[in-house]
Amino acid sequence: MTVKAKKRNKVFDYFKAEDPFSGGLTLCPGCPLELLLRFTAKVLGKEIVFVGTPSCSATVLYGQNRQSWHKLAYYSCLMTGVASSATGITRYYRKIGKDITVVAFTGDGCSADIGFQPLSGAAERNENFIYITYDNEGYMNTGIQKSSTTPIGARTSTTPVGEARRGNPNPGKNVPFLMAMHKIPYAATATLSHLDDLAKKLIKAKEKKKEGLAYLHVFSPCPTGWGFESDMSIAVCRMAVQTHYFPLWEAERGRFRFTHKTTRPKPLTDFLEMVRKFNHLSTEEIALLVKEAEERYSLVEGMTQLWPMA
Amino acid sequence: MITRHKEKIRTLTGNAAAAYGAMLCRPDVIALYPITPQSEVIEQLASFSADGLLDAEMVEVEGENSAINIVTSASIAGGRVFTATSSWGLAFMYDGMLQASGFRAPVVMVNVNREMPGILAVSSGQQDMTSTRDSGWIQVVAENCQEILDLVVMAYRLAEDHDVQLPVMVNYDGFYLSYLAEGVNLPSQEEVHAFLAPLKDQPPRPVLVPGEPLGSGTHGILEGFVELRFKHSTALERSKAKFDEIDALFRESFGRSYGGQIEEYRTNDAEVVLMVSGSAAGTAKAVVDSLRNKGAKVGVVKLRMFRPFPRERIVRALTGKKAIGIVDRSVSFGWNCGPLFMELKAISEEIGTVPIMDFIDGLANTDITEDHIADMIKSVQNAAKGEPFKDVTWVSLEE
Amino acid sequence: MAKIKIHVEYEGGWSDATLPLLCLDTGCWRSERPVVNKDTCTYCGLCALFCPTQCMIDKEEYFLPNLDYCKGCGICSRECPREAIAMVPEAEFCDDNEA
Numbered sequence: 122m123t124v125k126a127k128k129r130n131k132v133f134d135y136f137k138a139e140d141p142f143s144g145g146l147t148l149c150p151g152c153p154l155e156l157l158l159r160f161t162a163k164v165l166g167k168e169i170v171f172v173g174t175p176s177c178s179a180t181v182l183y184g185q186n187r188q189s190w191h192k193l194a195y196y197s198c199l200m201t202g203v204a205s206s207a208t209g210i211t212r213y214y215r216k217i218g219k220d221i222t223v224v225a226f227t228g229d230g231c232s233a234d235i236g237f238q239p240l241s242g243a244a245e246r247n248e249n250f251i252y253i254t255y256d257n258e259g260y261m262n263t264g265i266q267k268s269s270t271t272p273i274g275a276r277t278s279t280t281p282v283g284e285a286r287r288g289n290p291n292p293g294k295n296v297p298f299l300m301a302m303h304k305i306p307y308a309a310t311a312t313l314s315h316l317d318d319l320a321k322k323l324i325k326a327k328e329k330k331k332e333g334l335a336y337l338h339v340f341s342p343c344p345t346g347w348g349f350e351s352d353m354s355i356a357v358c359r360m361a362v363q364t365h366y367f368p369l370w371e372a373e374r375g376r377f378r379f380t381h382k383t384t385r386p387k388p389l390t391d392f393l394e395m396v397r398k399f400n401h402l403s404t405e406e407i408a409l410l411v412k413e414a415e416e417r418y419s420l421v422e423g424m425t426q427l428w429p430m431a
Numbered sequence: 432m433i434t435r436h437k438e439k440i441r442t443l444t445g446n447a448a449a450a451y452g453a454m455l456c457r458p459d460v461i462a463l464y465p466i467t468p469q470s471e472v473i474e475q476l477a478s479f480s481a482d483g484l485l486d487a488e489m490v491e492v493e494g495e496n497s498a499i500n501i502v503t504s505a506s507i508a509g510g511r512v513f514t515a516t517s518s519w520g521l522a523f524m525y526d527g528m529l530q531a532s533g534f535r536a537p538v539v540m541v542n543v544n545r546e547m548p549g550i551l552a553v554s555s556g557q558q559d560m561t562s563t564r565d566s567g568w569i570q571v572v573a574e575n576c577q578e579i580l581d582l583v584v585m586a587y588r589l590a591e592d593h594d595v596q597l598p599v600m601v602n603y604d605g606f607y608l609s610y611l612a613e614g615v616n617l618p619s620q621e622e623v624h625a626f627l628a629p630l631k632d633q634p635p636r637p638v639l640v641p642g643e644p645l646g647s648g649t650h651g652i653l654e655g656f657v658e659l660r661f662k663h664s665t666a667l668e669r670s671k672a673k674f675d676e677i678d679a680l681f682r683e684s685f686g687r688s689y690g691g692q693i694e695e696y697r698t699n700d701a702e703v704v705l706m707v708s709g710s711a712a713g714t715a716k717a718v719v720d721s722l723r724n725k726g727a728k729v730g731v732v733k734l735r736m737f738r739p740f741p742r743e744r745i746v747r748a749l750t751g752k753k754a755i756g757i758v759d760r761s762v763s764f765g766w767n768c769g770p771l772f773m774e775l776k777a778i779s780e781e782i783g784t785v786p787i788m789d790f791i792d793g794l795a796n797t798d799i800t801e802d803h804i805a806d807m808i809k810s811v812q813n814a815a816k817g818e819p820f821k822d823v824t825w826v827s828l829e830e
Numbered sequence: 831m832a833k834i835k836i837h838v839e840y841e842g843g844w845s846d847a848t849l850p851l852l853c854l855d856t857g858c859w860r861s862e863r864p865v866v867n868k869d870t871c872t873y874c875g876l877c878a879l880f881c882p883t884q885c886m887i888d889k890e891e892y893f894l895p896n897l898d899y900c901k902g903c904g905i906c907s908r909e910c911p912r913e914a915i916a917m918v919p920e921a922e923f924c925d926d927n928e929a
Binding site: 167168169170172179183184185186187189192193194195196197198199201202204205206207208209210212213214215216217221222238239241242245246 | 459501502
Binding site for chain 3: 127128129130132133140142143144145146147148150151152153155156159160163183184185186187188189190191192193313316350351352353354355356
């Protein structure tokens with residue numbers, strides 16, 4: 122007979138505040154973004170100001186007429202304006218002598234594409250706010266279109282698979298690495314299967330933003346858009362880490378370290394098989410994905426040796 | 432004109448005058464991005480900051496779109512803000528501009544009029560201003576460097592007024608005013624503080640505060656959206672009378688008055704009136720003076736407020752005139768005329784069915800000379816006599 | 831003269847969270863619900879941590895889903911290290927008074 126362990130997982134200790142969101146939100150069942158939103162708010166507390174943009178998250182960050190889906194202060198803007206709006210709010214409060222926590226919260230479509238210029242500008246100027254990207258590798262809210270973090274070969278509604286075309290022809294941008302190369306005080310990757318790691322990074326980001334931009338890139342797969350069952354979301358995150366597809370690392374001013382190492386990585390095909398957006402890939406096409414994932418991993422590994430974190 | 436003894440007279444370019452005006456109003460957050468012919472405005476502000484004369488958060492942004500978003504969000508957070516742009520920059524700001532006015536953020540921005548893209552032109556023209564006429568902003572236009580400084584100060588008083596809460600764009604001609612140095616009365620800091628002080632006694636506007644339940648930028652649905660649009664539209668209406676009121680208050684404080692929404696120059700007994708905006712108004716007034724000396728009954732209406740359109744004041748000023756000319760420094764695509772002409776035609780029934788003539792001139796640094804103005808007035812006078820006339824004349828093109 | 835009745839307090843588009851929060855009846859989305867075996871459960875709380883809707887209620891020795899909001903995604907069942915949660919079709923409960 123198993124002895125009951127009556128102690129809850131230590132991740133519960135990270136929660137500083139109640140969940141400020143309403144109980145019933147307009148997000149798909151099993152959506153990792155929903156977990157990320159509620160988790161972030163519980164860890165960072167109720168004094169944060171969300172800055173959001175039209176996206177899957179906007180459906181719950183923005184109010185409808187006079188009512189809201191959550192109790193926090195927020196500022197809504199367009200994808201072009203997220204990093205800059207977060208800057209404006211932070212700068213005004215800095216002028217009046219208050220250190221506040223602004224959390225710009227967007228998908229990869231904003232961070233990698235249409236909002237990249239202002240994000241890069243804010244990073245260069247070292248603005249004092251937290252920027253969280255939930256990377257579901259596409260524009261999901263508008264119907265699963267390709268973004269510049271969509272991996273090579275992936276099927277999306279604008280890179281479909283047919284006689285003449287075979288999914289996304291490009292390998293995509295390595296956004297977290299690009300952000301780390303701005304030498305901001307903090308840039309890190311995280312995902313929803315490793316909650317202890319995610320919580321630590323959220324708390325570290327809140328501290329590091331006092332020195333400048335803190336950037337978190339969270340792998341957030343989309344059951345609806347990628348093609349997997351709603352109960353597999355966490356498993357997909359975990360497999361992405363275990364196959365080295367999405368390594369967990371952090372960088373302080375360009376100095377890198379892994380926060381989680383998988384000693385014996387699983388083959389990438391274990392990850393690809395879980396997700397239907399890849400199920401058309403030929404052996405050669407899979408090899409391209411494997412190559413890209415290996416290069417990205419070895420890049421971080423190299424940086425941990427070339428510019429190790431103290 | 433009374434000159435206050437506290438004021439100093441400095442030789443300032445239009446750009447410097449704009450920067451001084453902004454500096455005196457003590458903004459909290461300023462976004463800086465260069466574009467000809469505005470760059471000197473932000474350079475002057477940066478210089479003030481470096482010399483310790485301006486304690487503001489200076490954000491050297493990476494693009495105008497970021498500039499407008501930064502000042503809008505800082506304004507919604509409760510700050511007083513400033514930025515400057517022109518032409519392409521204004522176009523790049525467009526989505527943020529709609530946000531500033533839709534969110535009712537009292538942003539003050541200087542736009543140095545330059546030809547809008549489509550044809551690459553680093554030269555003066557009002558196409559940038561008229562292209563954004565439906566952005567929901569208040570738009571005013573200056574004639575000379577003194578008016579630039581004064582308008583910037585008045586802009587804060589107007590934008591932040593509780594009855595208004597709208598962003599204000601102060602326009603002035605690039606090249607003709609931006610780089611022109613004139614003697615400008617520089618008000619003292621105390622006087623500007625005193626002029627803006629009544630704003631503090633008004634009910635406070637809602638602002639974004641961490642930990643508070645107000646969220647900015649709610650999704651407007653159905654009637655909720657319609658209400659917000661209606662409120663925006665009626666606020667623009669209210670700003671007309673408010674602008675006249677502020678002009679009167681400005682006269683009390685600084686001894687200078689400009690007439691409010693429009694300046695009526697020798698129009699009382701005029702039979703024929705030319706409507707002009709911007710630096711060309713100065714030229715027009717000089718021509719009118721010399722024509723008056725010869726006995727002609729002519730006058731100038733200087734359009735100072737472009738948005739909202741000063742319908743009532745213009746109707747009162749133009750009713751009873753025998754013919755009206757309007758100088759357009761931009762083009763309204765699809766109507767084959769200038770935008771100001773279109774707007775006058777829209778109220779022609781109220782003015783009276785008299786000839787209204789459009790003169791498209793001054794595009795891309797083609798000078799609106801005294802001769803041009805004199806010819807325009809001549810054409811309008813002929814139309815007043817009943818001679819056949821052209822609706823729209825492109826002045827610098829040969830027939 | 832205006833037909834619109836102004837019931838929005840502010841000039842601009844502000845939402846006010848002191849008013850009742852918007853809330854969907856997401857409990858009616860699911861086609862199967864999690865059923866917790868209290869004896870097998872070791873109270874580790876991973877189900878509560880991984881639940882996207884954060885609807886698992888802490889009963890001090892085990893967790894139970896809040897059926898008002900549970901969307902039936904099944905993550906709790908899949909992630910439970912003791913296999914203490916089974917996803918049971920809603921049809922099995924349609925004779926109950928409260929679904």
